[in-house]
Amino acid sequence: MLLTADLYDERGEELQSVSLQFQDLGGRARFTGPIRTVTCFQDNALVKSVLSTPGDGAVLVVDGGGSLETALMGDMIADLAVQNGWAGVVINGAIRDRVAIGTMQLGVKALGSNPRKSSKAGVGVTDAVVEFGGVTFTPGRTVFCDEDGILVER
Template identity: 70%
Template sequence: MIPTADLYDEHGDALQSLALQLRSFGGHPRFAGPIRTVRCFEDNALVKSVLATPGDGAVLVVDGGGSLQTALMGDLIAQSAVDSGWAGVLIHGAIRDSVAIAELPLGVKALGTNPRKSAKEGVGVVDEAVTIDGVVFRPGARLFADEDGVLVER
């Protein structure tokens, strides 16, 4: 994968740059793919169900409202994502089981960690555009992530 700095140098403002500082947790610090989205708040049922479907190299962007009160993904859901062929997951919220997730061949970026489980009611929406820190993540647009940050096609 081309480093995000080089991609930005080549494509400039055709790419949005996420200024929000996310931590990298997965075994693959560099990942890219077409975007799918989930918007939910302290409820990971939709995250779990989407990541259990064929990913075909996609990246799931989860707008969890920035909440760090509960984890939206743990090691079992992350393993399901690997088994289903997802390239990565970006979570505007927290994860848990970070040590186990670091061993998986999956890109994972999130705000932080919290061992507390989330609700499982399935409240939220799937595959609608979400905005995180001013960057619009549209289903089907490509996302590029590495150690320097996250870029998204406009």
């Protein structure tokens, strides 16, 4: 995988650059794949449900509304992602169990961490277009992540 800075230099306006400053919290800082999405707020039931299915190298982009009040993924859900072949997860919100997740072969970018678990009502939407950080995440398009940030195909 090309580094995001080099990729942007090469492809420029074909790519969108996320302006939010995400933390690298997984065991892999560099990951790429087709986008799948979940929109939810302080409720991680859909995140768990989607990551329990075959990922085939995809990246799950979770729009949690930027909330840091509860974690949308912990080590057990991250382990499901690894077992099911997901390349990574980008969470516009928080995770928990960051030490354990940091040892897993999974790319994880999130705004931060909070030990408080989320609700499990299943409220939210899957595979819809989501927007945050000045970028539109369209299911099926490719996302590129590394230590410098996140790029998304237009």
